[in-house]
Every structure is written in structure tokens, then in C-alpha cells.
Amino acid sequence: MMASEAFIPKNELEKKLLAAWEGSLSGDEFMHELLVSEVFMPIEEDEVMPGVQRSTRAQPLVLEAEDGTRVLAVFTSPDRAKPFLKDFPLYGGGLLTEFKWVLEKMGTGHGVALNPGCEVGFDMEPEMLSQLS
Numbered sequence: 001m002m003a004s005e006a007f008i009p010k011n012e013l014e015k016k017l018l019a020a021w022e023g024s025l026s027g028d029e030f031m032h033e034l035l036v037s038e039v040f041m042p043i044e045e046d047e048v049m050p051g052v053q054r055s056t057r058a059q060p061l062v063l064e065a066e067d068g069t070r071v072l073a074v075f076t077s078p079d080r081a082k083p084f085l086k087d088f089p090l091y092g093g094g095l096l097t098e099f100k101w102v103l104e105k106m107g108t109g110h111g112v113a114l115n116p117g118c119e120v121g122f123d124m125e126p127e128m129l130s131q132l133s
Helices: 012-022 027-035 078-085 099-106 126-132
Strands: 038-043 062-064 070-074 093-098 110-114 122-124
Touching (some): 012 027, 027 099, 038 070, 038 078, 038 099, 070 099, 078 093, 093 099, 099 110, 110 126
Parallel strands (some): 070 110
Antiparallel strands (some): 038 093
16 A cells, blocks of 8 residues: 555654555554654643643543544644644644653553544554553
């Protein structure tokens, strides 16, 4: 599968993702890279005071998969999140953080969608994530 000309990697993680997507990097190698890479996790902002969180706990964007699994949305960069987040106006903020930290904080039973809505992305089932941690 070749990615479209539209996906031009903007950082190291995106280069690795594209390589995995095109088959020149194994899934295991990509997961290793992802664990030590920074990702962008959209979080909910206060409607009244944009840029301010309502609580001390970040409320990440969690989607529901067709099978009912709850899936945390993360992106390879804030720019990759912008088109997708147009449908989620409350999620104007976000955290740039290590993917490993995201896994530690999210608990079990959730999946992760890396770059949802983007043609070059990666979905991780809860079982796969539990093996990583």
C-alpha cells in the first residue's frame, strides 16, 4: 500500500509511521519507536475561557469504536489533529507528551487511534496495548 502524496512526514515519528504503513518497517519496530516518541493528545478546554482546563484532570478525546471499545485519540503532531478536531470543538487544547506516559495514565480496556481521520494512521487494540505496558 502506498500512502498518498498528501502525507508528507513532518517529524521522525511520522517518518517511522509512513515506513511501517508502506511495509519497510515492521509493526514491532514501529511500536518500539512510538513508545519513546512524543504524541499530541487533544484535551477538552473550557468553553467560557478558551485555553483553560476546567479541572486538574485532563479530559482526553475518547471515541467509541464500532464494537463499543473506547479508543483514545492521539496524533503524531498538533498539525495532524487540526482537521479531525474541527468536529470536536471542545478539544482545542492538548498535551505533547511521550506515548509511554499516555499508556501509563490511561488504564486498561482502551484502544488507541494514532492519527484518526488521517489516511496514514494506526489503530491499537486494548490487547496489544496491555502487552506493551
